[in-house]
Amino acid sequence: MPQQYKIDKVAEIESRIAENAGLFVVNYNGLTVKQAQELRHQLRECGAEMKVYKNNLVKIALKNQEQPELDEILAGPVAYVFYESEPVEAAKALKDFSAKSKGVLEIKGGISDGKAVSADDVKAIAELPTKDQLLGQIAGLISGFARDIAVCVNGVSSGLARSIQQVSEQKAA
DSSP states (O other), X not given: OOOHHHHHHHHHHHHHHHHSXXXXXXXXXXXXXXXXXXXXXXXHHTTEEEEOOOHHHHHHHHHHTTOOOOTXXXXXXXXXXXXXXXXHHHHHHHHHHHHHTTTSSEEEEEEETTXXXXXXXXXXXXXXXXXXHHHHHHHHHHHHHHHHHHHHHHHHHHHHHHHHHHHHHHHHO
């Protein structure tokens, strides 16, 4: 019979999995307390949160929530970074911190959009532009097309006006 605190902890993990869009798994072995606090602060700024749970309890919670199994990366001292909606900002924060800490923090993989992702996939996600950046690029493209159309439409009418003016000047002469 499992102990009550373990049942409660699995329920807590399940609720985190259900409430968040995904999670990344990182090896935090070797981080100082100050580095861990700094990482947690950076993650909070981008809408993510780092938690440490027992790997066996996380395996049970993932299975209960019908998420992909991460058995191969859930070994040793790992932390779980839960992100609310956008994986890009959390992945960038992890990648930047890993580079800053000279590889002490190791990204092992995770779950994004209901699929298991490898460490290389997480690093590739970190290279993507954020949602706000993409929306800005799309807005720039749309405004560029609108401006080009306005110039073309204006060019046709002004060209027609110049042609009519030239014809009227020729007839007057």
